[in-house]
Amino acid sequence: MEVKFKHTLRYDRKPSSRLALYGLLLVAALTLMLCVRTCSMPTLRVAERHPSGGDTLDVAIEYGPLSLYRYDDTLGGFSYDLLRQLASERGLHLKFHPVVALGDALSGLDEGLFDIVVGAMPMTERYRERYAFTAPVYIDRQVLVQLRDSAGKAPIGSQLDMAGHEVWVMAQSPVADRLHNLASEIGDTIYVVEDPAYGSEQLFIMTATGEIPSAVVNERIARVMAADYPQVDISTAVSFNQFQSWLCRKADSLLVNRLDTIMEAHRQTGGYRELSRRYFP
Template sequence: MKQLKFLYTRSVIYVVALAVAVISMVSLRKCQHSHAGSDTGSAETDTLDVAIEYSPLSFYTYADTLGGFNYDLLNYIAGRHGLTLRFHPVVSLSQSLENLDKGSYDILVADIPLTYQYREKLNFLEPVMTDRQVLVQLRDSVTKKPPVKRQLDLAGDTVWVIAGSSVADRISNLSQEIGDTIYVRPDSVNGAEQLFILTAMGQIKHAVINERVARQLIKDYPQADISVYISFSQFQSWIAGGRHPWVADSLNSWIKQAKNDKAYKTLTKRYLK
């Protein structure tokens, strides 16, 4: 229990420190970016409020450095099109989706699988990469092998997922495929990184998160196992809100352009290989 309290305390301190760093960074960027070079053709705004998930792949801080695939790609696009980005680091996906719907943000950037069911509900943008979901579990302390070796072994078991994510739909479909119930525990507080750590520490039994995030984290938690795939590869996309109608069309075009640039290939090599 003391270990778990330490984890939560460390996470809170870390996120607060990150938020302060981002505020300072945004203030600097406002002074540096030109406001005359926007390709939107709109005088409404050239500042976008971006809710960005705090995770090893999307957005992270190391010492005094900020980085991440989504973070760097956003900054590259902003630099090309004269935009200022105001970042809002988030952990809870369900709360972020609510705030996006309320108009608090222009876009939500997170590790979100693009599925048919969610495309009907949300305004997904041009995909930025592909990923798949994996099961996070502890290896047996003696055999060093995972207790769940295939999807069928999850019958009657419980997995934790991020609340608001389409992963819950995938688990529901998997239950039908194996002909047995898999119980889902949506977590509205923790993100993928926290669910991984809680599993690796033995606080929860199973979690399902994106593989690219899991592969970053398992380097520090070798007692965890991520060998069981829960889904096939899926497109990962950002989500646009409805506050500024031009945002979705413009970003779709800019993302397509960016994926043909050398800078995009450099980012994928740095973060995704």
């Protein structure tokens, strides 16, 4: 009837080293591409992490299939493209800061380095006490990521089967709260490892390659990733559908209200509908 949190995360194993390097290279490449884009898009810039000041909003955006990713020589992602639309149509000045670990983004928000955190962030009561959420951007839920056995069957077939198993999540993610509640519901222990270095995509890959036993990530991200990893099962839901929003500091209520007003108007446009069909068919 408890959740045990393990905080000693980095094991001395070669796959971890490769993934760490992979994550750093991805962020470096994305940062460089965002810098190049400043030549043709003056409202979208990236620089060293310090408050921009003026009317520029610093946006910490999670690297992942729904937020920000690279395909060929182009940057994409539902949240990234949506923010670009808002910047273009509503005169917002944005500076993007790609991040892999959610903890880095939240720490930067707390320290005043960022104004907005964009990523796979469900609304939870504990986080509502700490941060201001924008109006919902989309709806998602969390699923368990695990390898199928030699017969093609998932070892964990339901939430009840998670008792006694080790599950990895992003450090400071609301998903840990959900697993705590789930452990109470099933009356048994779930061993939760909070990883401070990696995001949802990296945890999915670590599970797919057998480096960790399982992970919990958002379903929309898992479905995109599962197309390239047929050995992975994502059929076990860990939560109900939840609103996914962007985060701001509690003191920035005016910014939240401004974003909500802009988003409400933008939902009625053809650009938003086309974007939704592209990413959420």
